[in-house]
Amino acid sequence: QVLSTDDNTPQPGINVAVKGTTRGTTTDASGNYRIAVPDGNVTLVFSSVGFTTQEVAVGNQSSVNLSLVSDNRALSEVVVVGYGTQKKSQTTGAISSVGAKEIAELPLTNARQALQGRAAGVDVIQTGSRPGGGVTVRVRARRSINASNDPLFVLDGIPLAGNIDDLNPNDIAGMEILKDASATAIYGSRGANGVIIVTTKRGKTGKSQVNVDSYYGVSSELGRIDVMDGPQFAEYKRESRRAVGIYKDANGNNVPSGVADPFADSKLFEPIELDGIAKGRTTDYQSFLLQQGTIQSHNVSVLGGSEKTQFAVSGGYFREVGIVKNQDFTRYNFRLAIDHQLNNRIRIGMTTLGAYSLQNGNDFNPYGGALQENPLGRPFDDNGNLIFLPTSDGLRTNPIAEVIPGAQVDLTKRMRMFTSLYGEWTILDGLKYRVNFGPDFTNRRVGRFTGSQTNARRGGDPTGFTTYEYQFNYTLENILTYQKTIGNHNFNLTALHSLQRDDFETGTMNVTGIPAETQQYFNLGQATIINSIGTNLEQWTLNSYMGRLNYDYNDKYLLTLTARADGSSRFGVNNKYGFFPSAAVGWNISNEPFLKGSSWIDMLKFRVSYGSTGNTAINPYQTQTLLTRTTYAFGTLPGYGYRPNTIGNPDLKWETTTTGNVGLDFSLYRGRISGSLEVYRANTRDLLLADQLPFTSGYGSVLRNVGRTRTEGVEVTVSTVNVNTPSGFKWSTDLQWARNREAIVELFNGKVDDIGNSRFIGQPITAYFDYKKIGIWQASEEAEAAKFGRRVGEIKIQDNNGRSPDGQLTGQPDGRINADDRVIIGSQVPEFTAGMTNRFSYKGFDLSFFLFARVGSTIRSGFHTAFSSLAGRYNNLDVDYWTPNNPTNEFPRPNQSQEAPVFQSTLQYFSGTFLKVRNINIGYNLPATLTNRLRMSGLRVFASAQNPFNFSEYRSKYKGIDNESFDIVNQNQSPAVKQFTVGLNAKF
């Protein structure tokens, strides 16, 4: 039997030959083979694409079992590039790959999550734990201020209008991330933010294979938000009154901090609170809203085919139940892929993906209410009935009421049908014509109902709304490729015409006063008040022509030239089309004679590319002058009107990014060390930016092509095989590290900061610009504080700036705190991101763990402002606040006469640095003897832990839960979770 050293799975289709003869065979599906040999003096040669060829002397053995070592260089021999595949050694662009194996290691809701930490330069952020919640993907940071920074997803050759979240991750064979202009230029118009090519699994000729992949897991919160308990809350409330001098004893004297006076308490607290204080009660409302979450996924796929027809069929079920009640996500998938060789010249095929998903709680989260609820109150009366207003505070309804079934309904249904059809005609040897057609239907419906006994309505009439979306998108492409070899000169020419059209209809209805709560949002017409009705249609079209030449000389000198002309309906009549050329050269140094015989260099390639790509991702109709409808009434008669709203700009054109990239690919010591190094700079010009107008013009802005940004970075990817013993123990490591820098170079006024929008020349696209907290005003500083109009116990701000008489900034303190004193606090862009995967295998066992770090960004923490108003009304984060007895510099003194502390925004900035153990996965491949008995060709069982460890100052020092975020850790976010799953992969 022949196994793979990677995962000890049986390897079918391995060539087994008797050395020096023509005699040979191949292994069957179980990796077994049988070959007759004349005597023991022969040597067997085992070979296959993807493995290092191995020779074994038979001797007197009757069975020769061995494990083949995979050949890293060969394994990744072919990569998917735009409109075709290419030998890895011949690519000239910066491309990262994520394979099915990495995808299989994580229990993923959507495939975009699989990219995190696996591909250098791809920054993937998932915030919180809302089931079905999306992730943000940025390839090489951001370039655009106003237009989209989302990468383009290409699924089975069809560029998508959206993302790939409807795709079952199990169906993915691999993902390729194209990063530099040479690689993305083929998608010219839309490649500026990187291109992610997703290829799904297809059938193979041979014995049909049935795969069953299942896992089940549980999740629990990674931590709880630390809010004050009952006694802490009581004392905090007292302190908030002491601060304004109304916490007085029976004699009318102020009661000092730290002292609780019964008379003062009786004035301050209501009976339920006094009862709570007397009994030392703490009602932990969070615990009523949290539950143990579950995650499960079950997939069956059948792959197989004859010489002429190959197929792949799969069906899947995924369900995740969140740790916050009423949040869950369920998805049903099916997929069918067929390829058929009509005759020796024509091949046709199709892939159809269907997905139906149900998400509860997309726009609903009761968690914030639980954090603010008075812990001295009681959620239930003596009979166990829920008390809707646990205290007399009219705004604080019982958070538990939100999760009573039927009180809040928030269900999003989504249906997607994506098909990719192709026909391929080999006209002549080397000359091929291919047509791709990709219709893509998406239906989405949001239903939202809010009952009367909820915080949103607080006894008011129930409200409801629905949104319906219908999207049809199609892509039609005609591709001509010609391949020719003349001596050592290899040519590959590609020509393309592509047309993509998108049609997006929406309808929405919003009402108040639903007669019976049981109707939810299913009969909105019967409501007493129609708040709004709206429908809309948005259409856009892209029309593109492209040509590409790939040339290499003897696999040594490589050249790629690409040119693409793109037309977009979204641009002005004067500038529909943009032209995006790129060129790249590569040099396979290892193929030079002086390295050819090297014992330690397998492959060494140097690449340089330069080119431009475009961005059209602005909303349609922005080139046109459009009117907006206004609402008024004359008496009771409607007075709807129209007035100008936008200034059209018929000169709008493509936002263009020009990228230079230098790369080095290497493989050393027979694949023991391999990887690549990329250095790039991307300059984006003609930013589609709102040029801000003074409103005296009648308008706030006009969209223009102004401004420039620059991103630059370094990306390192290294894979090593650290240990690989003959006994079968193997340890390998994949490492990726990337540093991407973004900077604004010019804005609409040239090299002038746009303070109003927090945009600064030389800074990342979004920088946090705010006052700088330097502590709390202490008792000894009363006089100094008063000069700034502040009191002891309030936040102390750094005085950075003043103005000279002529209005210029002086850079010197002026004894006043005003808007001039704001400084740049930090940025969302990390210093670097890094991911490391270690894999160990021994015999049937395998173990992997995956670390992910994001270092140096700044985040905002919504929790720290929304739940820390320190006004002595709502419950508060358990923070270290100032009192006369506690002269801290962390948080200001509670004060009843404020809604929030002055300069509260300064309390929300935290380091975004974290290191996570994203995943630990341990598996075992049952031995073939056992699986054969079970009539299986392979069975792997595994257990994994997601996010078991998470290290950050935000967690350890500031009581945050998870600071994985691009911007703000939302106040209403579901807490991050850790998950434990068990599963199996069975092959029949």
Next chain:
Amino acid sequence: CKDVLEEVPVSQVGAQYINTPAGFEAAGRAAYSTLRDFYGREIGMNLTVFGTDTYTMGADGSYKFMNQYLSQFDGRVDLMRDLWNNFYVGINTMNIVIDNSTSVTGLDPNLVKRRVAEMKFLRAHHYFVLTQTFGGVALVTKGNLLPTKEFKRATVKEVYAQIVGDLEAAIPDLGTPTSDYGRATKGAAEHLLARVYLTKATSDAAAADDYAKAATLATNVIKNYSYALLPDFASVFAQGGGEINSEVIFATQYTSDALTNIGAAGGSPIQGNGNPNQVQGNQTHLYFGMEYDTQAGMQRDVLNGRPFKRYMPTKYMLETVFAINNRVNDSRYKKTFKDTWLSNRPGTYTNMFDDSKTRLTFASGDTTIFIPGFEMSKAERARRPYQVLVPSNYRPNLFPTLQKFLDPLRPDRTYEAGSRDFIMFRLAETYLILGEAQFRLGKLTEAADAINMVRRRAAWPGRAAQMEVTPAQINIDFILDERDRELAGEMFRWFDLKRTGKLIERVKAHNPDGGPNIKDFHVLRPIPQDQIDRTTNGATAFPQNPGY
């Protein structure tokens, strides 16, 4: 393949529509909608109620610095920016209608003429609010369809010239009240022009005949139309029937139909962050309430409103403007302030602000809170089976509640989008304008006659004679106090104080939070920083008001 890329915005209306007869009318209606960006809005209230002698800040709300005259009140305040932006969007719309009036075909020329007059009325109104608030502003009188950044501040004199010119041009072409209720009328324009002259007379644009013109115009309004004071002061603010009565001269229109009650800015989509479907309505019912809803025996309900406790009456308001010893004659204290709350949450309670008792039991409908308006003795309070809120116990969350704007017709207790029309001009004010103008002209008898019209109506039955004032009693302080007795909360006070030159003096004397901070420069508000930053040459071309 040029056709493939042609873009047709099917679901949108393109600019050319505005040149059609229907579009001409639609743009005219759109111009009116910007009234909803000021009247019934938080910004309008904050700019007129806060930082005056009669109102200071209550417990809640984010814009207390506007009352306190703190340095945070600068050109970055979003409400100020929104007002500026929305009004200039409105002015641009009016300008476009006026420009298009010469080219539009297919409409009755008389109708076109009247629409132009309406636009000039609205344009004058907007500039009048802007110049009182900001001083010299950018004077834009031509419709604009192109991006431009070249602006400068006109002088106050130029702005008033434009306002007066627009109104004088509008008056002959405007009609009298019609079935199209809510459109500008000749009476409304005369009332506004009277107020403009009264205000202009103390501005940089002052002319010798301002007061005389104000008096003439006010007299026209009183004499020439069918406007009449209602017999009962309270009924002016009775809700229902579109708040239409004979005293109303002009009002910002709100409705009880959510589809037509959306704010003009609809959550301010011009800022790019609004929800255009947001129903805003008249929100003034939110701001003046005290925190009755957490008190013993009470919970929030539609009748008593949703108390944001933004504005708290000052001691001066409660003890001098509405002097206790006048309340036997003048019904307006009682009719302006809500003083009694009836239990809607029966039970036994111990949380008392009234220290004369420790527990109370209420049945449904029992009085739970009473505000006598004077310092009732503890012994007297102890005899009453409810809490008595006396002046010494007034707090930023406990105070007499202005009830003019309460909106019990809202569909539920959380509903914010009130349906009341916001009454902008009413005949009582016309009399007060006339009174003030006559006083300034030295005609004290005529001044007293005009003011007594308002005072007699305000009397308790049988007390009209005691309400009358003599010519000798008329002075500017009296007129100011009389205006707030009549017009408290109706978005006049700050402008009144500024017009009469009393702002600094009275705020220092009577506003405990703003008094210590107010400076001479506070008679103007800060120009929105965006306007300065976005104008070509910035602060050089469009300077900020001094002090900010």
